Amino acid sequence: MKRLGPLNALYPTPTTLIGTRVEDKPNFITIAHVGIMTLNTVSLGMNKVHYSNAGIKANKTFSVCLPSVDLMVKTDFCGIMTGKKTDKAALFDVFYGELETAPMIRECPVCMECALERVVDFPNYDVFVGEVRQTYAHESVLTEGALDIAKVRPLLFDMSSKQYWGLGGVLGNCWNVGKALKQQKSE
């Protein structure tokens, strides 16, 4: 196999719009360096230069809004512009939920309100760990009451290509398709 050097290849990741209140105003930043830590705990890897970090630290809340592919241009704009100079919240219909200080975007098909659980500190990055407290979704992305990722149409991010990608089709059932091999091994 070919050595590529220490290249992070853990893509694609979902592109998110993170909602915070900074200087008493709602702000949104595009973050795709996200993760899942426990079943109900998510992480955001955010460079310390960003305007949003202070808002998360002050309010101890943030939102994670999932734009669909239709919101690609606005989402990319929120990744290019800084809240220091641009009112990015003006692009969206903003609403608040139970935590009151985590602004969310009504145009996003799914939004999660998170309470800051801890900050994992790195030299140039704050990794914000949030516990999901409430999740809001458009009725149009539910199938029989459950979230349907095909209807969400998430905007995926890949660093190598520096491109946004769509979701493809279903390949198989988890904790299931491997059973055939289990059966075969036990024969």
Add this chain to the structure above:
Amino acid sequence: MKRLGPLNALYPTPTTLIGTRVEDKPNFITIAHVGIMTLNTVSLGMNKVHYSNAGIKANKTFSVCLPSVDLMVKTDFCGIMTGKKTDKAALFDVFYGELETAPMIRECPVCMECALERVVDFPNYDVFVGEVRQTYAHESVLTEGALDIAKVRPLLFDMSSKQYWGLGGVLGNCWNVGKALKQQKSE
């Protein structure tokens, strides 16, 4: 918008095979609760019940191997079976790199060797943070020497559907498609 309760909706995530040495033998576990913390730092959210955790703590290394969709059955099998009872490494052509204690899978188009950077502790979960030290890829997934995610064909995981999903097509260029809106706003 409809309230779904505190539902983690941060999917899809890349499905990975995590390589460790436990009790002096290579082992692989399927983990999709992964994340990116900094440019070269990845995280794995692993329930403390797993057999692999002790190996990561003892060796302070692990690998993150990315199966392509072709490896779905073996990947799912590695998520169903425990290394306590099953020699999952026997399924694969195993190789080692610079760190020597992080087994990797030659059938996976991309493998990353990681050095354990820290463990973020939760009541039932170890979140292992790894610094990527070296990345190995099949020549067949490179385009002009760079990793091509369309050729990797990663196996994506979604919790709501409990299904594996493929990657779709390119939608646009990051830090670029939003420039049109920037231009419009400045006029």
